[in-house]
Amino acid sequence: MIRLRGVEKKYRRGVEEVRALRSVDLDIQIGDFAAVIGPSGAGKTTLLHILGCLDLPSGGEFDFDGVRVNKMRESELVTLRRKKIGFIFQQFYLIPGLSVLDNIALPLLFSKDKGANGRGAKDRVTELARMVGLGKRMHHVPAQLSGGEMQRTAIARALVNSPELILADEPTGNLDSANSKKIFDILHQLHQNGLTVIMITHNQELAARADRMIRIKDGMIEV
Amino acid sequence: MSGIFNLSVQNLLRHRTRSFLTMLGIAAAVGVLFSVFSFNRGFEEGLARELQATGLHFMVTPAGCPHEVASLVLHGSVTPNYLDTGVMETIRNIVGVNLATPILVAQLPNPDRQRVDLIYGVDTNLLPRIKPEWEISGNMPSGPYEILLGYNLAKRDNIEPGAEFRYPNLDTTLTVSGIIGQTYSQDDVFVFMPIATAQRLMDKPNGATAIGVKVDRPEQMETIIGELRAARSDLQVITMNQVMNAATSIAASAKSLSLAIALVALIIGAVGVMNSIMMAVFERSQEIGMMRAIGASRWNVFRVILQETVILTVIGGVIGIIIAMLGGRLIETFIRQVMPYVPSGDMLRFDPALAAAAVVFAVVIGLKAGLYPAWKASRINPIEAIKG
Numbered sequence: 001m002i003r004l005r006g007v008e009k010k011y012r013r014g015v016e017e018v019r020a021l022r023s024v025d026l027d028i029q030i031g032d033f034a035a036v037i038g039p040s041g042a043g044k045t046t047l048l049h050i051l052g053c054l055d056l057p058s059g060g061e062f063d064f065d066g067v068r069v070n071k072m073r074e075s076e077l078v079t080l081r082r083k084k085i086g087f088i089f090q091q092f093y094l095i096p097g098l099s100v101l102d103n104i105a106l107p108l109l110f111s112k113d114k115g116a117n118g119r120g121a122k123d124r125v126t127e128l129a130r131m132v133g134l135g136k137r138m139h140h141v142p143a144q145l146s147g148g149e150m151q152r153t154a155i156a157r158a159l160v161n162s163p164e165l166i167l168a169d170e171p172t173g174n175l176d177s178a179n180s181k182k183i184f185d186i187l188h189q190l191h192q193n194g195l196t197v198i199m200i201t202h203n204q205e206l207a208a209r210a211d212r213m214i215r216i217k218d219g220m221i222e223v
Numbered sequence: 224m225s226g227i228f229n230l231s232v233q234n235l236l237r238h239r240t241r242s243f244l245t246m247l248g249i250a251a252a253v254g255v256l257f258s259v260f261s262f263n264r265g266f267e268e269g270l271a272r273e274l275q276a277t278g279l280h281f282m283v284t285p286a287g288c289p290h291e292v293a294s295l296v297l298h299g300s301v302t303p304n305y306l307d308t309g310v311m312e313t314i315r316n317i318v319g320v321n322l323a324t325p326i327l328v329a330q331l332p333n334p335d336r337q338r339v340d341l342i343y344g345v346d347t348n349l350l351p352r353i354k355p356e357w358e359i360s361g362n363m364p365s366g367p368y369e370i371l372l373g374y375n376l377a378k379r380d381n382i383e384p385g386a387e388f389r390y391p392n393l394d395t396t397l398t399v400s401g402i403i404g405q406t407y408s409q410d411d412v413f414v415f416m417p418i419a420t421a422q423r424l425m426d427k428p429n430g431a432t433a434i435g436v437k438v439d440r441p442e443q444m445e446t447i448i449g450e451l452r453a454a455r456s457d458l459q460v461i462t463m464n465q466v467m468n469a470a471t472s473i474a475a476s477a478k479s480l481s482l483a484i485a486l487v488a489l490i491i492g493a494v495g496v497m498n499s500i501m502m503a504v505f506e507r508s509q510e511i512g513m514m515r516a517i518g519a520s521r522w523n524v525f526r527v528i529l530q531e532t533v534i535l536t537v538i539g540g541v542i543g544i545i546i547a548m549l550g551g552r553l554i555e556t557f558i559r560q561v562m563p564y565v566p567s568g569d570m571l572r573f574d575p576a577l578a579a580a581a582v583v584f585a586v587v588i589g590l591k592a593g594l595y596p597a598w599k600a601s602r603i604n605p606i607e608a609i610k611g
Contacts, residue, residue: 045610054516054605075520082518089609093513097233109227110519161518 001164001196002028002051007060009046009219020046022219024060028198030164033191035210036200043219044200045169051198052085052167053077065164082110086158088168092150094142094157100149101125101138104156111161128156132186148179155186166190168199172206180206227523231530234503242535245492245499249539249585252488254547257581258554259481261547261571269566270470274463279322279435280444281462283314283451305430310455314436317450319443324349325431327421331414335389336380343413344421344431347371354410360384361401364417369400371415377402388414393424407559408566477561489585492539493592496532500596504528504603511600512608521601528600532593533586540582548573 009021020043028034028051036044049055050062053069056077062069064080072080081087094103105125129138132152142150151171158166168187172180184206191197191211201207215222235242285304306325314323327344347364350357350371361384364371372382377399388397397420403410422428438444448460461469504511511524547554551571558570 049606052516054609078515078518078520081516087513087516089513089516091509093510093609095230095233095510097236098230102229106230106514107517109230110514110517110523157517 001030001032001065002026003061003063004050004057005061007050007057007062009043009050009055010058020219021050021057024219024221026214026221028165028196030196031191031194032212033188033197033210034199034212034214035207036198036214036216037202037204037207038216042216044216046219047216048167048169048198048200051165052087053080082107082161084164086161086163086166088151088154088158088166088171090170090173092142092147092154092174094150094153096142099139099141100129100134100145100153100156103142103153104128104160106157107161125156125160128159129153132156133182146179147175148182151175151179151183152186155183159190164196166195166197168197170200170202172201172203184209227527228530231527231534234507234527235531235534238503241499241502245495246535246539246542248492248495249489249536249589250543250546252485252492253540253543253581253585254550255481255485255488255543256584257544257547257578258551258571259478259485260577260581261551261574262554262558263478264574264577265570265572266566267467267471269570270467272566274467279324279463280438280441281436281448281460282466283310283323283434283436284432284459284461286457286459305427305432306434306458308429308431308434310458311434313454314434314451317447317454319439319447320436321439322435322437324435325418326433326435327418327425327427327430328432329421329425331390331424333388334391340376340414341412342421342424343415344418345415347415347417350415357406357410358404359401360404361399364400364415367417367420368395368397369417370397370420371401371403372399373403373411373413373415374405375411376414390424392426393420407555489588492585493588496535496589497592497596499535500528500532500593501599503531504596504600508603508608511603512605515603515605516609524603525597525601528597529590529593532589532597536586536589537582539589540585543585544578544581547571 004024004026007021007024007026008019010017010019012018024047026047036047038044046055050057053064053072056062056070056072060070064084069077069080095106098106105121108121108125126138129135132155134149134152134156137145137149142153145153151174155171166187171187172183175183180203187197187199188209197210199206199210207213283306285306305327308325311323311325314320324346325344327342329342329344331340331342332338333340347369350363359371362369370388376382382399382402384399384401386399388399390397397416403415405411416424418431422430436447438447444462448462451458451460514524514527515521548571551569555570
């Protein structure tokens with residue numbers, strides 16, 4: 001599904017050139033459940049941004065479903081993100097004034113597919129809300145939710161476009177252990193349903209429960 | 224499920240006070256803009272209506288300033304020059320003249336009431352034709368010593384129909400046959416009386432400040448005026464169109480000034496919109512980054528932000544029109560105090576097309592103000608934004 005060969009990512013911080021990723025080789029197969037771990041500043045988030053097509057490598061090759069991403073135009077990257085990738089962030093990033101249902105449906109607003117906002121879509125959004133355990137909180141706004149509920153809303157939002165890949169950047173970073181476990185269980189369930197999940201975490205215990213652990217240090221993947 | 228519109232509305236509702244104040248700026252500007260155009264239209268229509276109501280085609284006056292003559296025709300200002308009504312013979316002898324009627328306007332001391340009255344002598348039989356919009360409490364004058372009082376004059380001294388008026392140089396007492404309902408024009412301060420009585424009062428048995436003329440066929444007017452000028456070069460002839468132009472030119476300068484103020488207010492409002500939306504964009508940059516990450520294109524983001532400016536300006540514009548309509552009477556009262564002539568009747572009437580045009584104009588200005596913040600938002604780098 002994902003193939004990285006010799007991927008480099010450099011950027012400038014003032015006069016200094018930072019090599020965030022150094023010759024990264026990585027293969028992710030369909031259905032993988034991988035935890036990315038490593039110290040702060042190791043390049044985990046940079047790797048996730050590249051895998052999520054938010055950023056392009058400075059060098060090397062990046063193929064997604066056999067298509068070379070390096071050469072894609074901005075509009076193609078947007079389409080790829082919208083159709084194939086679901087993001088989950090540590091800070092949830094829910095829209096304050098929108099209900100749980102409307103937050104989950106947010107990516108559909110940007111879809112060009114016919115029926116993306118039709119009756120079927122509404123049913124799907126409701127089904128996702130129930131699936132993450134928010135059946136009774138569907139019409140609540142984020143301020144009325146707990147941290148765990150907000151993250152579950154964000155997970156449902158990531159799933160609404162039926163992506164092939166879920167990228168989670170420290171999804172349990174702002175949660176207590178009970179909620180962290182719930183979130184992990186949902187991600188694990190998604191993986192068991194066939195979805196590919198890549199999760200950055202500092203939580204060694206949760207990382208150990210993933211099928212695969214990707215250790216990164218100083219921009220390089222440790223074998 | 225809601226759409227992008229709801230997303231924009233929710234974004235604006237997050238900072239209700241800020242959005243409200245921004246909207247208020249637009250409302251004030253649109254309100255002024257709408258009032259200026261509304262008033263101007265009402266002024267022109269009212270003027271045309273009043274000129275039409277005189278049933279006259281042109282006026283003959285002593286030579287003088289055209290604005291003074293317009294003022295005389297429209298609300299009877301006092302001029303020191305008089306015509307001899309003998310000129311009416313010359314006018315009536317011109318082929319094609321249907322009617323010639325004298326008007327005498329003057330100031331007259333009224334020691335009984337310790338003030339100076341403005342008297343308006345006219346053929347009172349013609350008043351229903353000249354002032355069809357008047358609502359009379361009492362009766363029209365039916366004899367030479369019966370008079371009509373303007374609303375303000377009657378109200379100030381609490382005068383009722385049947386009251387008596389005396390002037391030092393007239394041995395006969397005048398009786399108030401009726402009080403004119405409020406017109407919000409100069410008519411509210413006049414004492415209307417038969418022309419012969421006014422001439423006696425002013426000791427001008429054959430005097431008139433103007434002669435109103437009606438012709439059989441309007442297309443003959445130029446020929447008739449030409450003949451009159453050839454016969455009497457000491458007279459000034461002014462057609463109702465010229466009166467309209469003269470009066471409109473008085474209003475035009477006020478309109479230009481008000482319009483300039485409204486446009487400046489609208490620009491300030493637009494800057495307010497830009498500032499408000501720009502602040503919102505900065506505050507929501509992480510959220511915008513998230514939207515880009517989950518599949519929003521630059522155009523999607525641009526649209527959400529631009530829509531917010533449209534919502535602000537449309538609602539602000541509608542509120543402005545409502546305020547202008549609700550406060551119309553106040554504005555009209557003010558205008559009547561500062562303008563030398565304002566036609567009677569309501570000046571500020573709701574015109575849907577004008578209201579729509581004012582809102583559309585505000586939206587166009589708002590859109591321009593929203594372009595930069597929307598463009599800025601669409602250029603937000605999702606990675607930088609998400610990193611915070």
